[in-house]
Amino acid sequence: xxxxxxxxxxxxxxxxxxxxxxxxxxxxxxxxxxxxxxxxxxxxxxxxxxxxxxxxxxxxxxxxxxxxxxxxxxxxxxxxxxxxxxxxxxxxxxxxxxxxxxxxxxxxxxxxxxxxxxxxxxxxxxxxxxxxxxxxxxxxxxxxxxxxxxxxxxxxxxxxxxxxxxxxxxxxxxxxxxxxxxxxxxxxxxxxxxxxxxxxxxxxxxxxxxxxxxxxxxxxxxxxxxxxxxxxxxxxxxxxxxxxxxxxxxxxxxxxxxxxxxxxxxxxxxxxxxxxxxxxx
Ligand code: ATR
Numbered sequence: 216x217x218x219x220x221x222x223x224x225x226x227x228x229x230x231x232x233x234x235x236x237x238x239x240x241x242x243x244x245x246x247x248x249x250x251x252x253x254x255x256x257x258x259x260x261x262x263x264x265x266x267x268x269x270x271x272x273x274x275x276x277x278x279x280x281x282x283x284x285x286x287x288x289x290x291x292x293x294x295x296x297x298x299x300x301x302x303x304x305x306x307x308x309x310x311x312x313x314x315x316x317x318x319x320x321x322x323x324x325x326x327x328x329x330x331x332x333x334x335x336x337x338x339x340x341x342x343x344x345x346x347x348x349x350x351x352x353x354x355x356x357x358x359x360x361x362x363x364x365x366x367x368x369x370x371x372x373x374x375x376x377x378x379x380x381x382x383x384x385x386x387x388x389x390x391x392x393x394x395x396x397x398x399x400x401x402x403x404x405x406x407x408x409x410x411x412x413x414x415x416x417x418x419x420x421x422x423x424x425x426x427x428x429x430x431x432x433x434x435x436x437x438x439x440x441x442x443x444x445x446x447x448x449x450x451x452x453x454x455x456x457x458x459x460x461x462x463x464x465x466x467x468x469x470x471x472x473x474x475x476x477x478x479x480x481x482x483x484x485x486x487x488x489x490x491x492x493x494x495x496x
């Protein structure tokens with residue numbers, strides 16, 4: 216079996232880190248370390264579990280230690296914004312940061328979740344002017360909705376809790392419909408931005424095969440299992456499908472580029488993530 220060669224740690228090694236809670240199942244260390252090694256960069260990536268009441272001290276410490284890049288995950292994506300020197304316009308609009316660049320001691324925040332979603336879609340279509348249905352109105356739906364709006368797509372948000380859908384739609388500047396109106400919608404793209412279909416819940420899909428026949432492209436943010444019920448039904452309905460793994464890899468690639476100014480080997484990152492998830496393709 217081919218394994219990725221891990222370069223040695225020495226006195227010049229730079230550090231990147233993920234902070235969140237929990238972090239121990241994260242795919243990011245494996246993906247980034249493989250990509251750093253592939254480009255011969257003397258950088259290592261580690262995952263650090265940080266409690267909510269320790270966030271401020273953690274960021275101060277990471278700055279003092281000159282950690283060059285950070286990923287931020289649940290539950291810190293919103294609160295971390297208070298501790299940064301500069302926040303990118305879209306991260307500000309979304310209200311969440313998942314990537315930080317330490318540039319000469321100043322911390323700049325970005326949100327690459329939206330790039331992961333848009334780049335995944337743009338591998339198959341031009342997003343501009345496309346009609347896109349987003350299922351969900353949580354943090355993930357929020358990044359995707361803002362990203363799509365920025366790229367001039369026509370977005371419709373459907374969520375179990377209608378009040379949340381309306382609130383998000385107002386902020387993004389798009390429309391909403393009820394989940395039970397899915398039967399009557401025909402659009403270019405459908406995106407599941409809810410947790411429905413995830414490992415503990417694999418027999419569930421918010422859309423039926425019949426409903427999915429009204430869409431060209433179906434994307435799921437869920438990457439565990441690799442093929443969700445939604446993706447399986449979408450394939451049966453003849454749709455082009457995009458898995459959550461693709462989005463995960465492309466958001467990581469966008470973070471990598473922010474830290475290093477270099478494009479990582481995306482195929483390698485995907486292979487590494489796939490292996491960790493137990494996939495073979
Ligand atoms: P995240 O930040 O990952 O998006 P979140 O903010 O908790 O997580 O949002 C989860 C989304 O999945 C919400 O849109 C939620 O719907 P509600 O706003 O009605 O809670 C949606 N969701 C979770 N479980 C669901 C289910 N069983 N059926 C429908 N929607 C569900």
